[in-house]
Amino acid sequence: MNEKPLYNAIRKMDYNQLEKFSKRIREYIYNTVTKNTGHLASNLGTVELTLALYRIFDPEEDIIIWDTSHQAYTHKLLTGRWGSFKTLRQKNGISGFTNIFESKYDYFGAGHAGTSIAVALGYELGFKKQHIEKNVIAILGDGAMTSGMVLESLNQLKSINSNMKIILLNNEMSISPNVGALAKLLNKVRISYDYYNFKEKLKESLEVTEVGQDIEGVLKKLKDGIKHTVYNNTLGIFEDMGIKYYGPVDGHNIKKLEHYLEFIKNYNDGPCILHLKTIKGKGLSFAEENPTKFHGISNKIEKNISYSKVVGHTLNFLAKNHNFITFTAAMENGTGLNILKDNFPEKVIDLGITEPSIVTAAGAVRLSGIFSVVDIYSTFMQRAFDSIVHDIALQKIPVLFLLDRAGIVGEDGPTHHGVFDISYLRLIPDIEIYTPLNAQDLANMIYTSFKKGLDKPTFIRFPRGGENINIDNIIENLKIVDYNWKLIKKANNKNILLVVGQLIEEYKDLWKELNATIIGIRSIKNIDNHILNLYIKNDVNVITIEENSLKGGFNEEIKTYILKNNISCNLFTFGIDDFFIPQGTRKELLDEFVVKPEKLKNIILSSEKVK
Numbered sequence: 001m002n003e004k005p006l007y008n009a010i011r012k013m014d015y016n017q018l019e020k021f022s023k024r025i026r027e028y029i030y031n032t033v034t035k036n037t038g039h040l041a042s043n044l045g046t047v048e049l050t051l052a053l054y055r056i057f058d059p060e061e062d063i064i065i066w067d068t069s070h071q072a073y074t075h076k077l078l079t080g081r082w083g084s085f086k087t088l089r090q091k092n093g094i095s096g097f098t099n100i101f102e103s104k105y106d107y108f109g110a111g112h113a114g115t116s117i118a119v120a121l122g123y124e125l126g127f128k129k130q131h132i133e134k135n136v137i138a139i140l141g142d143g144a145m146t147s148g149m150v151l152e153s154l155n156q157l158k159s160i161n162s163n164m165k166i167i168l169l170n171n172e173m174s175i176s177p178n179v180g181a182l183a184k185l186l187n188k189v190r191i192s193y194d195y196y197n198f199k200e201k202l203k204e205s206l207e208v209t210e211v212g213q214d215i216e217g218v219l220k221k222l223k224d225g226i227k228h229t230v231y232n233n234t235l236g237i238f239e240d241m242g243i244k245y246y247g248p249v250d251g252h253n254i255k256k257l258e259h260y261l262e263f264i265k266n267y268n269d270g271p272c273i274l275h276l277k278t279i280k281g282k283g284l285s286f287a288e289e290n291p292t293k294f295h296g297i298s299n300k301i302e303k304n305i306s307y308s309k310v311v312g313h314t315l316n317f318l319a320k321n322h323n324f325i326t327f328t329a330a331m332e333n334g335t336g337l338n339i340l341k342d343n344f345p346e347k348v349i350d351l352g353i354t355e356p357s358i359v360t361a362a363g364a365v366r367l368s369g370i371f372s373v374v375d376i377y378s379t380f381m382q383r384a385f386d387s388i389v390h391d392i393a394l395q396k397i398p399v400l401f402l403l404d405r406a407g408i409v410g411e412d413g414p415t416h417h418g419v420f421d422i423s424y425l426r427l428i429p430d431i432e433i434y435t436p437l438n439a440q441d442l443a444n445m446i447y448t449s450f451k452k453g454l455d456k457p458t459f460i461r462f463p464r465g466g467e468n469i470n471i472d473n474i475i476e477n478l479k480i481v482d483y484n485w486k487l488i489k490k491a492n493n494k495n496i497l498l499v500v501g502q503l504i505e506e507y508k509d510l511w512k513e514l515n516a517t518i519i520g521i522r523s524i525k526n527i528d529n530h531i532l533n534l535y536i537k538n539d540v541n542v543i544t545i546e547e548n549s550l551k552g553g554f555n556e557e558i559k560t561y562i563l564k565n566n567i568s569c570n571l572f573t574f575g576i577d578d579f580f581i582p583q584g585t586r587k588e589l590l591d592e593f594v595v596k597p598e599k600l601k602n603i604i605l606s607s608e609k610v611k
């Protein structure tokens with residue numbers, strides 16, 4: 001990746017050229033994303049900001065931190081990745097997020113929301129200790145702003161004598177409309193009469209008077225007064241925390257943006273925040289009209305019903321006869337909970353990007369007397385680990401957790417793969433972890449949790465993807481199930497495959513080909529001792545396959561079982577080795593890093609030869 005960065009070139013452009021260039025960037029982003037998948041609407045909303053930013057600040061010298069970084073495509077295009085952007089989100093291609101291994105201009109990697117202020121704060125503290133003076137800029141959306149990490153870090157800025165420059169992109173949206181009091185406050189502030197217009201008007205009127213001789217001098221003197229008059233919108237919440245507030249400003253007007261960016265660049269009296277009003281999906285009417293739908297786009301023609309939708313429909317069915325609350329962390333659509341919300345809005349609560357708080361609140365909901373469900377992606381649940389241990393498991397609160405996208409997610413890459421949850425949950429006492437084999441099994445497990453009730457905190461993990469099913473059939477066939485492991489196929493030999501969860505469905509053709517007994521693992525905690533007793537004996541070849549890190553994974557249960565029972569057998573473990581899986585399609589990555597069909601076949605063939 002030795003491309004010449006473009007940010008120098010844009011400094012020489014006039015505003016007409018910049019406007020044309022913005023259009024070209026938008027087209028390029030749209031064409032690439034429709035071909036490769038990716039975040040669309042958020043990136044369309046940051047084109048002008050990024051152009052203005054790199055005309056005023058220096059991406060090589062100044063530390064610019066993009067929160068979540070799903071909106072940083074223009075940043076990538078301007079910092080030496082114009083050509084390679086064609087490989088966006090493909091295997092070995094450009095990441096959809098900032099990545100410190102990809103470019104020196106990416107000062108921090110992201111993917112999970114809410115880290116930017118802590119990162120910028122850390123850079124500032126470090127530089128201060130080394131007597132280095134640099135501009136440190138954090139850019140974040142109003143959605144990210146709701147997250148605990150952001151609020152925790154903002155709270156410290158004044159006390160560490162920060163000079164951080166925060167750029168807040170307020171498009172009134174997270175993925176769905178943004179929630180919470182802060183969102184309401186931000187949305188209420190309208191661009192009314194900004195400093196720029198005020199200054200221009202003042203200049204005009206002064207030019208015809210005597211004082212006009214020294215316009216700039218007068219302007220300087222008046223500056224503070226102006227600030228007070230024009231910023232009558234000042235958001236007290238930031239000012240009260242000692243963070244100077246400027247705005248709101250039209251985030252799509254390059255000239256104005258430059259003016260304000262220049263202003264905050266020279267502001268060195270403490271931390272400040274520049275509030276921009278942006279339009280998610282800007283420039284493409286269909287994306288502007290439906291920013292939620294075009295937040296991220298996929299290139300697949302989807303004939304399958306996603307597992308998330310199976311969850312949504314099942315909860316929607318159960319909602320008719322059950323009183324419960326389901327929590328989402330700003331992922332109503334991604335989790336399929338919009339289906340439930342359409343009919344039972346009071347049963348879905350979006351608390352924004354606040355995973356730890358949601359888990360804790362869900363525990364208290366359960367204690368208050370009603371059934372409580374938390375539906376969060378496996379990767380984002382990582383942030384709530386302590387809430388699970390301290391607030392849920394330790395107090396044995398029987399909350400139902402639905403862990404969506406548990407496993408390899410594909411093009412989003414390492415920040416989003418949900419390949420650690422078996423490990424981070426298995427170690428917690430007094431919980432149950434289930435891994436349904438297919439869509440019906442997933443729906444049945446949820447149904448069973450409601451109908452039979454829960455004894456313990458219960459986690460149902462299922463991957464990204466779906467099946468070509470009729471959802472009405474799934475609902476009609478709902479039934480109470482046990483959690484025993486399932487014999488899929490019996491072979492008259494010593495090869496025993498223990499295949500975790502939905503991999504049974506995903507690789508169903510492969511299992512047919514293999515000369516082995518195939519067992520579908522539906523429960524990880526607890527394990528099915530009856531099946532293990534039946535099949536794991538001296539001399540067998542046990543093969544475990546799981547879409548999770550091998551460290552801490554299901555395989556370790558089997559290792560322990562074999563050791564404990566003094567069984568002398570071969571054990572082969574398939575799963576994710578001790579490294580971060582890169583990006584690629586889900587199938588590509590599963591084949592290469594998890595199931596490895598050729599390797600698997602060879603093991604089985606060679607065991608036959610030994611016989």
Ligand SMILES: Cc1ncc(C[n+]2csc(CCOP(=O)(O)OP(=O)(O)O)c2C)c(N)n1
Pocket residue numbers: 042045068070071111112113114140141142143144145169171173174175280329330331353355380383
């Ligand atoms: C911890 C965490 N939870 C959830 C998400 C999923 N997510 C990705 S972008 C996004 C919305 C962010 O909204 P905002 O910061 O306002 O940016 P916008 O997309 O509106 O530009 C969410 C919820 C995430 N990335 N990280």
